[in-house]
Amino acid sequence: xxxxxxxxSFLLAPFASVFSRQRAWGDTTSxxxxxxxxYFPNVVLRTHENKPVRFYEDLIKGxxxxxxxxxxxxxxxxxxxxxxxxxxxxxxxxxxxxxxxxYSLTLKPEQDTPEVLRHYANSHGVKPGWLFLTGKPQDIExxxxxxxxxxxxxxxxxxxxxxxxxxxxxxxxWTGGPHARR
Amino acid sequence: MLSRRRIIQLGLISFPAIxxxxxxxxxNRDTNDSELASPPTRPFAAELPVMPIAQSVPxxxxxxxxxxxxxxxxxxxxxRWHDFLPKMFYDIHQMEAxxxxxxxxxxxxxxxxxxxxxxxxxHARYGEPIVVRFHNDLPTNHVGFGIPQTTTHLHNGHTxxxxxxxxxxxxxxxxxxxNHYPNTLAxxxxxxxxxxxxxxxxxxxxxxxxxxxxxxxxxLLFDDQDSGDELDHNPRAFRxxxxxxxxxxxxxxxRFTRDGELLFNPFNxxxxxxxxxxxxxxxxxxLKVARRKYRxxxxxxxxxxxxxxxxxxxxxxxxxxxxGNLLPNPLTVQSARLGxxxxxxxxxxxSNYRIGDQLFLVNRLAQQDGTGPTGELLNPGTPILRFDVxxxxxxxxxxxxxxxxxxxxxxxxVVRTRRWVFGDDNGGWTVNGKFxxxxxxxxxxxxxxxxxxxxxxxxGDWSHPIHIHMEEFQILSRNGQPPPPHEVSRxxxxxxxxxxxxxxxxxxxxxxxxxxxHCHNLVHEDxxxxxxxxxxx
Numbered sequence: 001x002x003x004x005x006x007x008x009s010f011l012l013a014p015f016a017s018v019f020s021r022q023r024a025w026g027d028t029t030s031x032x033x034x035x036x037x038x039y040f041p042n043v044v045l046r047t048h049e050n051k052p053v054r055f056y057e058d059l060i061k062g063x064x065x066x067x068x069x070x071x072x073x074x075x076x077x078x079x080x081x082x083x084x085x086x087x088x089x090x091x092x093x094x095x096x097x098x099x100x101x102x103y104s105l106t107l108k109p110e111q112d113t114p115e116v117l118r119h120y121a122n123s124h125g126v127k128p129g130w131l132f133l134t135g136k137p138q139d140i141e142x143x144x145x146x147x148x149x150x151x152x153x154x155x156x157x158x159x160x161x162x163x164x165x166x167x168x169x170x171x172x173x174w175t176g177g178p179h180a181r182r
Numbered sequence: 183m184l185s186r187r188r189i190i191q192l193g194l195i196s197f198p199a200i201x202x203x204x205x206x207x208x209x210n211r212d213t214n215d216s217e218l219a220s221p222p223t224r225p226f227a228a229e230l231p232v233m234p235i236a237q238s239v240p241x242x243x244x245x246x247x248x249x250x251x252x253x254x255x256x257x258x259x260x261x262r263w264h265d266f267l268p269k270m271f272y273d274i275h276q277m278e279a280x281x282x283x284x285x286x287x288x289x290x291x292x293x294x295x296x297x298x299x300x301x302x303x304x305h306a307r308y309g310e311p312i313v314v315r316f317h318n319d320l321p322t323n324h325v326g327f328g329i330p331q332t333t334t335h336l337h338n339g340h341t342x343x344x345x346x347x348x349x350x351x352x353x354x355x356x357x358x359x360x361n362h363y364p365n366t367l368a369x370x371x372x373x374x375x376x377x378x379x380x381x382x383x384x385x386x387x388x389x390x391x392x393x394x395x396x397x398x399x400x401x402l403l404f405d406d407q408d409s410g411d412e413l414d415h416n417p418r419a420f421r422x423x424x425x426x427x428x429x430x431x432x433x434x435x436x437r438f439t440r441d442g443e444l445l446f447n448p449f450n451x452x453x454x455x456x457x458x459x460x461x462x463x464x465x466x467x468x469l470k471v472a473r474r475k476y477r478x479x480x481x482x483x484x485x486x487x488x489x490x491x492x493x494x495x496x497x498x499x500x501x502x503x504x505x506g507n508l509l510p511n512p513l514t515v516q517s518a519r520l521g522x523x524x525x526x527x528x529x530x531x532x533s534n535y536r537i538g539d540q541l542f543l544v545n546r547l548a549q550q551d552g553t554g555p556t557g558e559l560l561n562p563g564t565p566i567l568r569f570d571v572x573x574x575x576x577x578x579x580x581x582x583x584x585x586x587x588x589x590x591x592x593x594x595x596v597v598r599t600r601r602w603v604f605g606d607d608n609g610g611w612t613v614n615g616k617f618x619x620x621x622x623x624x625x626x627x628x629x630x631x632x633x634x635x636x637x638x639x640x641x642g643d644w645s646h647p648i649h650i651h652m653e654e655f656q657i658l659s660r661n662g663q664p665p666p667p668h669e670v671s672r673x674x675x676x677x678x679x680x681x682x683x684x685x686x687x688x689x690x691x692x693x694x695x696x697x698x699x700h701c702h703n704l705v706h707e708d709x710x711x712x713x714x715x716x717x718x719x
Contacts, residue, residue: 163608173326173391176449177709
């Protein structure tokens with residue numbers, strides 16, 4: 001299975017195109033400040049390796065990123081999502097951690113300490129370049145809303161969306177897509 | 183839900199009773215963008231711009247060919263090129279430019295066809311095939327929302343697939359693409375004549391961002407009846423208001439930062455609602471009008487807002503076209519409801535006003551987020567465009583009592599019925615439970631056949647304006663009932679209110695290849711509420 005068809009089967013086909021075509025328009029001169037400069041808070045999170053990182057400066061500034069939310073004890077969609085993302089990491093090989101970065105933020109920072117997340121990452125065969133992140137509940141909540149992991153349909157019971165968002169550097173257009181159920 | 187359906191049914195032809203549906207107050211909702219309030223702007227401080235008419239060029243360099251030429255993006259060979267040899271050529275450049283949305287705001291960076299928002303208005307004619315060369319000259323070092331890759335769709339065009347702006351056919355800055363528009367009647371049937379079309383970027387996943395950035399424009403099609411000449415001596419000519427009295431109006435709601443920079447929220451996957459109403463690119467403009475009849479072509483360019491327009495004076499509209507198609511007979515309506523991508527052509531006669539009178543085009547429909555209209559009709563609503571009656575002018579136009587008859591619906595041609603359920607799953611938007619995949623052919627209707635498509639809304643209290651490319655359809659029933667009078671029309675976008683089910687008759691003629699059907703709430707479309715279908719031999 002090629003990288004392209006793997007991605008296509010995992011998410012939306014156009015998702016793959018973002019990465020495969022990125023080079024054509026991704027080469028930048030120095031970015032100008034956009035109207036939403038400062039949109040992303042530079043809150044301090046902790047990685048599953050128990051290292052402090054600043055969300056904007058260390059994690060997303062100038063980087064091509066994939067972000068999702070999860071929590072370790074989630075038995076609904078998360079295990080499948082994580083398994084799919086493991087396949088994505090495999091498919092993208094050493095580009096992950098070099099020019100594409102994967103971040104999974106916990107929705108339950110009280111439960112998911114760095115130790116819990118480290119265990120989760122190890123048990124799923126996560127390789128370097130993909131960080132699991134926890135932090136202060138208030139900061140996590142801010143990031144959840146800022147990144148669009150919300151669902152306002154009152155008919156629904158979900159408090160978050162099971163989506164993945166991505167951007168080819170923080171100043172490039174962001175978009176997101178739902179996880180396909182498989 | 184019956185009352186809600188009634189509202190949709192009655193929305194255009196009367197003031198429906200108000201039945202707000204049960205839902206959480208906006209303040210409690212998660213994805214409300216209302217904390218991002220735009221700075222104040224004085225209403226009616228700027229004049230309505232009227233877009234320039236696109237000018238053809240004698241030739242293209244290199245000349246357009248059936249197969250891609252040097253510098254052109256990859257595409258399939260133009261089908262039926264020799265049947266519709268192009269007679270006119272246009273050279274259009276998608277460019278970044280500075281634009282004034284309002285004198286109280288700073289200039290903003292927009293993307294426009296030929297660097298203007300809205301883009302130039304095409305005046306095309308039946309029997310005159312054209313080629314439009316769309317150059318992507320957008321900056322590769324762009325910052326912020328919008329992606330500098332494009333694929334231009336002529337909305338409502340009866341267009342060969344390779345020129346239709348299929349979402350996956352996007353190409354990079356530095357390339358161009360020749361779209362071949364045959365300007366031909368579907369099935370050769372004059373009852374299939376189109377009138378008010380528009381063009382916009384359709385880049386998969388980024389249509390909302392790119393069109394919100396400014397990549398939209400009008401494309402008007404004329405024939406010997408709707409000839410664009412109110413003095414036409416041809417006895418068959420309709421002689422509708424023409425020239426400076428035939429004005430396209432594109433409505434697009436926007437939001438701005440505190441510093442007045444254009445704002446979009448790409449993390450809101452439900453629908454983006456602006457708090458500033460632009461008409462032809464300017465917030466709440468005014469238009470000086472003469473004491474005579476005008477034709478206004480109303481277009482809702484989105485990204486997610488529905489409108490219900492009426493005149494502050496209480497004067498009704500004479501509705502002559504729905505989704506750009508002249509109706510069999512004009513209808514007198516108090517208000518006109520539009521979902522994203524709907525068009526309504528209306529006649530407003532200002533001859534009964536006095537010089538110095540002012541009246542307003544008002545939006546009465548409340549909408550707080552991407553869900554759809556709340557069902558509440560605001561009183562008095564938001565005045566969006568002010569008409570200043572300032573002069574007399576001769577009026578040779580007329581509004582014939584008979585316009586364009588509808589093509590027959592021959593159910594004996596129907597070879598199958600397909601059901602398309604529009605819903606949501608797992609944070610995204612679905613059709614029949616699936617997300618859009620450009621490589622998956624979800625239906626392969628055979629050329630020359632007809633089908634019944636059942637379009638069903640299964641998504642809580644969401645509204646979805648559903649658009650089918652390439653062929654128009656006629657509504658057989660809406661929730662089991664005959665369609666309301668204004669929907670007895672050919673259409674290309676149908677609004678599905680909560681739980682609505684609409685059955686349509688559609689045929690597949692003239693061209694082969696891949697086309698999409700999708701929700702035209704551009705944010706739903708970008709998050710996968712779309713499917714591909716191919717016309718096969």
